[in-house]
Amino acid sequence: MNQWIILFNKEMKEAIRNFKWIWIPLVFILLGIIQPVTSYFLPDILKNFGGFPEGSMLEFPLPTGPQVLAETIGQFGQIGVLVIVLAFMGIVAGERNSGTNIMVLVKPVSYVAYIVSKWLHMSLLAISSFSIGFLLASYYTFQLIESVPISYVIKGAVVYSIWLLFVTTLVLFFSVLFKSNAGVAALTLGITIIISLMSSITPDLLRWSPGMIASHSHSIFQSGEAGEYFWLSISCTIVLIILMIILSIINFKNKETVTHTT
Amino acid sequence: MNEILLELESIPWGLIAPLVIIQLILLVVALVDCFRHNNTNGPQWVWVLVIVFGGIIGPIVYFIFGRRND
Amino acid sequence: MSLIITEQLTKTFNGTSAVDGLNLSIKEGICTALLGPNGAGKTTTLNMLTGLMNPTSGTITFDQRYRGDRRQFIGYLPQYPKFYGWMTGEEYVVYAGQLGGLSKIDATKKTEELLSLVGLDDSKKKRIAGYSGGMKQRLGIAQALVHSPKLIILDEPVSALDPIGRRDVLELMRKLKEKTSILFSTHVLHDAEEICDDIFIVKDGKVVIEGDLVELQRKYQKPTIYLETEESIEYWSHSIKNMDWLRHMQGTKNKLTITVNDIDVAREALLSNETLRKLKITNFEIAKTTLEDLFMEVTAG
Numbered sequence: 001m002n003q004w005i006i007l008f009n010k011e012m013k014e015a016i017r018n019f020k021w022i023w024i025p026l027v028f029i030l031l032g033i034i035q036p037v038t039s040y041f042l043p044d045i046l047k048n049f050g051g052f053p054e055g056s057m058l059e060f061p062l063p064t065g066p067q068v069l070a071e072t073i074g075q076f077g078q079i080g081v082l083v084i085v086l087a088f089m090g091i092v093a094g095e096r097n098s099g100t101n102i103m104v105l106v107k108p109v110s111y112v113a114y115i116v117s118k119w120l121h122m123s124l125l126a127i128s129s130f131s132i133g134f135l136l137a138s139y140y141t142f143q144l145i146e147s148v149p150i151s152y153v154i155k156g157a158v159v160y161s162i163w164l165l166f167v168t169t170l171v172l173f174f175s176v177l178f179k180s181n182a183g184v185a186a187l188t189l190g191i192t193i194i195i196s197l198m199s200s201i202t203p204d205l206l207r208w209s210p211g212m213i214a215s216h217s218h219s220i221f222q223s224g225e226a227g228e229y230f231w232l233s234i235s236c237t238i239v240l241i242i243l244m245i246i247l248s249i250i251n252f253k254n255k256e257t258v259t260h261t262t
Numbered sequence: 263m264n265e266i267l268l269e270l271e272s273i274p275w276g277l278i279a280p281l282v283i284i285q286l287i288l289l290v291v292a293l294v295d296c297f298r299h300n301n302t303n304g305p306q307w308v309w310v311l312v313i314v315f316g317g318i319i320g321p322i323v324y325f326i327f328g329r330r331n332d
Numbered sequence: 333m334s335l336i337i338t339e340q341l342t343k344t345f346n347g348t349s350a351v352d353g354l355n356l357s358i359k360e361g362i363c364t365a366l367l368g369p370n371g372a373g374k375t376t377t378l379n380m381l382t383g384l385m386n387p388t389s390g391t392i393t394f395d396q397r398y399r400g401d402r403r404q405f406i407g408y409l410p411q412y413p414k415f416y417g418w419m420t421g422e423e424y425v426v427y428a429g430q431l432g433g434l435s436k437i438d439a440t441k442k443t444e445e446l447l448s449l450v451g452l453d454d455s456k457k458k459r460i461a462g463y464s465g466g467m468k469q470r471l472g473i474a475q476a477l478v479h480s481p482k483l484i485i486l487d488e489p490v491s492a493l494d495p496i497g498r499r500d501v502l503e504l505m506r507k508l509k510e511k512t513s514i515l516f517s518t519h520v521l522h523d524a525e526e527i528c529d530d531i532f533i534v535k536d537g538k539v540v541i542e543g544d545l546v547e548l549q550r551k552y553q554k555p556t557i558y559l560e561t562e563e564s565i566e567y568w569s570h571s572i573k574n575m576d577w578l579r580h581m582q583g584t585k586n587k588l589t590i591t592v593n594d595i596d597v598a599r600e601a602l603l604s605n606e607t608l609r610k611l612k613i614t615n616f617e618i619a620k621t622t623l624e625d626l627f628m629e630v631t632a633g
Binding site (some may be wrong): 014104106 | 432564
């Protein structure tokens with residue numbers, strides 16, 4: 001256990017020194033503030049710059065609170081996920097390419113601890129950034145638009161966190177598998193996009209899919225209740241996460257730390 | 263003229279200010295890091311330009327692509 | 333007492349063996365050199381000993397007295413050590429010590445001690461990114477020693493260094509020899525002769541010569557005759573090919589180096605050889621070979 005803490009602390013220290021613990025949360029905070037603020041001003045902006053004839057009686061209703069929260073989640077799901085994937089694409093591959101992992105793995109270090117501590121740190125940073133960003137999004141939404149029951153907000157956010165964990169696990173999985181950072185990022189983003197798209201196009205076929213999580217959290221904001229087959233998709237996602245972590249560890253063990261050098 | 267002033271007054275600056283502050287923090291942190299490190303991917307001055315004139319995404323692009331990992 | 337024994341250790345990359353049935357026995361308390369030309373499979377061997385690579389076949393046995401993960405008892409310095417540049421030297425060694433099982437307090441104490449041993453006291457608070465090659469090498473030795481391993485394994489520890497850095501590191505290794513067993517690889521015989529006790533000469537993934545250095549030096553110090561003639565000696569040299577006093581022969585048109593078993597018999601035979609006399613001897617010299625000659629002979633041939 002002690003070793004897990006040492007490895008985790010190293011990840012933490014590194015991410016503090018290279019400012020990941022500053023800029024990633026700030027990106028989520030920005031996204032969280034911008035969405036409610038634009039929703040609030042959008043009717044004005046459209047009125048003034050939309051090119052509608054003077055005095056036209058068009059009304060632009062403010063979106064509802066749950067709608068704004070869902071839109072914020074949408075922003076997190078695109079830009080936020082992009083940022084997390086790009087920030088962590090080298091999480092395993094980077095150390096292997098530079099050779100710094102050799103010096104660690106010749107010490108009596110458990111391969112499981114090495115991989116899982118990286119995953120834990122990455123996930124903690126992602127979830128923390130999302131939480132603080134979403135906290136601000138809710139505050140702005142409550143101030144500018146309308147209140148939504150706190151319990152709905154919290155429940156929805158917790159549910160959405162599981163999707164973020166799925167994304168961080170994908171990053172880890174591909175970073176163990178491939179050397180190229182660009183490849184890791186492309187595959188992770190590609191898969192998240194495909195899963196999300198497929199789930200919204202053919203929800204009937206993909207009830208189990210992690211891609212349904214976002215729409216479940218939307219309906220929780222709306223009514224406090226998740227959509228149908230909620231537990232199916234949540235449990236499938238968790239199983240997938242655990243499976244990918246285990247596969248990452250196995251792949252990491254099987255891949256030789258040192259490649260052939262003369 | 264007056265209309266514009268009224269418009270400006272009607273904007274709730276208390277809500278917008280945090281955005282500006284966060285943007286500033288990002289800018290400063292990115293610049294500090296860029297100057298302190300001296301090992302950027304590509305010429306340093308290009309990254310300074312990206313950070314300063316890149317708007318919100320300037321510093322972020324720097325953090326993702328500009329730092330060489332060590 | 334052997335710390336590590338390998339039996340028929342083999343590593344194959346895409347059908348070609350880098351290490352081919354290697355048998356090593358590394359003794360405790362002494363310094364052992366793995367000597368061989370580049371590409372002999374030294375690094376591959378060390379990587380398997382440290383557990384970074386899995387052997388294709390063969391076994392590695394660590395001393396039974398030290399149970400469990402053998403990485404606990406091994407300190408390793410790769411040929412090109414790569415550190416986290418964002419850490420300071422001190423932080424790195426403490427981190428390595430903690431990974432090696434020390435408590436934070438013990439690791440800090442040990443780090444203090446080792447950094448002054450390797451002469452990095454002044455730069456221990458600086459980021460490793462700013463270290464020179466020699467400093468990294470010394471930091472590498474400190475991190476290899478931090479968990480007080482039974483054996484430290486150094487891969488070409490001096491070959492990338494300038495003469496002064498080389499001297500420093502060899503000096504350091506001499507000091508370390510007092511406290512711990514050392515296994516290091518090198519392609520320079522001289523470095524091995526300077527500090528090691530046991531030597532394994534490897535070539536093409538196989539051990540060709542092994543043993544105690546002093547003994548080997550004595551054993552392979554064979555009497556040698558250097559011959560020079562005015563006329564070409566090449567044709568004549570075939571005539572002594574099958575003499576029983578001859579061990580090895582090598583030469584050019586007018587020069588011949590003959591390693592022999594019995595100097596008296598050989599001298600007698602050569603000086604009384606009529607054909608040889610007709611070639612007009614200009615130089616006839618008796619000397620002794622060194623391990624260097626042997627190493628050259630073994631690795632070139």
